[in-house]
Amino acid sequence: MSTAAGGPASGGISPNNVLILGVVGGLAGIYLTTLNLSMNTTIFSFMGGIGAIFAAVWGADAVRRVCSYGLGTGVPSIGMLALGMGIVAAMFGLSLPESDLIALPAAANYLGPIISFITASIMGLIIGIMANKILKMNIPIMEKSMLEIAGAGCLVMIGLSVAIVGDFRFEEGIVPGVITTGYIALVFIGGAMAMLHPFNACLGPDEKQYRTLTVGVEKTALMMVLVGVASLTEIDAVSSALTIVIGLIIFVVYFKKFLEATHHDAYLITGTGLLPTEEELE
Amino acid sequence: MIDPITTIVLITLGGVLVGLGVHFIPVGGAPAAMAQATGVGTGTVQLAAGAGLTGLISAGFMYNELATSTGLTNSNMILVLASGAVGAMIMITVTMFIGQLIYVYGVGVPPVSAKVKKDPITGDVQDIYVSKGTEGHGIPTVSFVSGTIGGLLGGLGGSLIYIQLMNIGGDHTNSGIVALAGIFATGVFYVNSVIASYNIGGTIEGFHDPKFKRVPKAIVSCLIASLLCAIIAVPIMGGVA
Numbered sequence: 016m017s018t019a020a021g022g023p024a025s026g027g028i029s030p031n032n033v034l035i036l037g038v039v040g041g042l043a044g045i046y047l048t049t050l051n052l053s054m055n056t057t058i059f060s061f062m063g064g065i066g067a068i069f070a071a072v073w074g075a076d077a078v079r080r081v082c083s084y085g086l087g088t089g090v091p092s093i094g095m096l097a098l099g100m101g102i103v104a105a106m107f108g109l110s111l112p113e114s115d116l117i118a119l120p121a122a123a124n125y126l127g128p129i130i131s132f133i134t135a136s137i138m139g140l141i142i143g144i145m146a147n148k149i150l151k152m153n154i155p156i157m158e159k160s161m162l163e164i165a166g167a168g169c170l171v172m173i174g175l176s177v178a179i180v181g182d183f184r185f186e187e188g189i190v191p192g193v194i195t196t197g198y199i200a201l202v203f204i205g206g207a208m209a210m211l212h213p214f215n216a217c218l219g220p221d222e223k224q225y226r227t228l229t230v231g232v233e234k235t236a237l238m239m240v241l242v243g244v245a246s247l248t249e250i251d252a253v254s255s256a257l258t259i260v261i262g263l264i265i266f267v268v269y270f271k272k273f274l275e276a277t278h279h280d281a282y283l284i285t286g287t288g289l290l291p292t293e294e295e296l297e
Numbered sequence: 298m299i300d301p302i303t304t305i306v307l308i309t310l311g312g313v314l315v316g317l318g319v320h321f322i323p324v325g326g327a328p329a330a331m332a333q334a335t336g337v338g339t340g341t342v343q344l345a346a347g348a349g350l351t352g353l354i355s356a357g358f359m360y361n362e363l364a365t366s367t368g369l370t371n372s373n374m375i376l377v378l379a380s381g382a383v384g385a386m387i388m389i390t391v392t393m394f395i396g397q398l399i400y401v402y403g404v405g406v407p408p409v410s411a412k413v414k415k416d417p418i419t420g421d422v423q424d425i426y427v428s429k430g431t432e433g434h435g436i437p438t439v440s441f442v443s444g445t446i447g448g449l450l451g452g453l454g455g456s457l458i459y460i461q462l463m464n465i466g467g468d469h470t471n472s473g474i475v476a477l478a479g480i481f482a483t484g485v486f487y488v489n490s491v492i493a494s495y496n497i498g499g500t501i502e503g504f505h506d507p508k509f510k511r512v513p514k515a516i517v518s519c520l521i522a523s524l525l526c527a528i529i530a531v532p533i534m535g536g537v538a
Contacts, residue, residue: 088494089340102480103484106533107533111532134529141521142488152495
């Protein structure tokens with residue numbers, strides 16, 4: 016329910032800076048995995064996970080901004096919507112350069128992630144406009160936020176998939192490695208969790224951007240560990256281990272940061288001890 | 298060769314059915330979890346997805362049983378649709394029934410609606426049983442029936458989307474196509490159920506709830522969103538095959 020109903024979220028890094036960070040970081044991470052192909056290795060697969068972290072932080076910030084108006088349906092729904100739109104757009108964008116629908120030059124094979132991202136943004140914008148114009152939700156930043164959430168959802172989804180298989184080409188990489196194996200379901204729910212959980216966990220009158228986004232990084236790093244484990248069946252063990260170790264390191268660092276931020280923001284921290292036993296109460 | 302226009306129209310119809318079905322499901326959200334509102338105590342999307350995905354699995358099972366190399370015949374398609382609808386209905390009724398047991402024997406509240414004075418189906422008096430400060434509790438008969446209808450529509454819509462995607466994919470023995478159709482149907486399902494839940498805005502008791510009158514808006518929105526998804530989906534599934 017709309018526990019966080021109220022005005023716009025404020026403070027911290029400006030929305031546009033987070034947007035730039037998410038788009039550039041997300042796409043850079045995904046595209047850096049093409050080093051795998053040029054060097055004939057899979058060692059750079061972890062870059063997909065790093066890209067997913069940037070995109071998820073951006074998505075979590077957009078969720079934070081739109082949900083602070085109060086949606087009436089709880090925060091999780093918007094994460095599911097993001098990955099719902101993201102997955103449809105990602106599959107379309109990644110498969111388009113390889114399908115026979117439009118004749119594209121061979122170099123266009125690398126455009127998949129960008130096509131996906133643009134498609135997701137358009138879908139998000141249309142759904143955002145519908146939410147305000149037809150459903151009358153009257154949230155002033157709905158259109159922009161939906162665009163951002165769909166775009167971020169799409170990048171998270173591609174980033175995590177690429178971390179599993181080390182290749183974003185549709186026929187060679189994504190279909191046999193992520194879709195046929197069923198890891199796509201893990202990416203779907205885990206990616207949605209990385210975007211919706213930070214604000215869902217931190218919401219309230221004392222919610223702060225830094226603390227929320229730290230949860231975002233920590234949660235996506237945890238997802239990175241999971242996709243690393245999944246990638247053991249797809250790429251060689253060293254590359255998978257690299258993804259798992261880097262994910263674990265980021266998780267530990269940012270979980271500590273989150274704890275520090277929580278302690279910093281709390282009025283008082285006190286140990287209450289264990290609950291008294293029955294004898295002690297008598 | 299399957300006509301792409303028919304496919305797009307049917308996928309869109311499936312999406313609209315999902316959006317419509319969500320409005321029938323008695324969703325209580327957080328207040329219902331504390332027995333302070335009528336319905337099951339969780340969000341719209343969770344309930345609809347739970348029922349819809351179960352429907353998708355039962356439809357997928359039936360599709361694999363019946364499909365031949367030339368696709369499905371029309372009568373077989375009805376069987377797959379029915380299988381999906383029944384799967385979703387079983388899931389939602391089991392959820393409501395177990396929830397009801399907890400409300401009645403665990404929390405100790407009578408199932409009662411706060412939106413109507415008499416249950417439209419049984420005619421039982423409702424308003425005198427509503428606890429003070431709450432908006433009803435439990436799942437009264439009318440909400441239970443409404444929820445079952447919701448499961449029917451949701452399962453029907455979900456399996457319609459899945460069948461259409463599988464038909465374009467063309468090869469039910471290729472697990473890549475099956476998985477792609479499944480995850481795509483899930484994506485379209487989530488988009489439509491979230492849009493419908495935004496239209497409801499929190500809680501709804503079923504078709505007797507005044508909020509049910511908002512249905513036309515959701516249908517228009519789901520129509521546009523599903524059309525968008527369908528136009529995107531058809532080339533991908535065709536491309537893989």
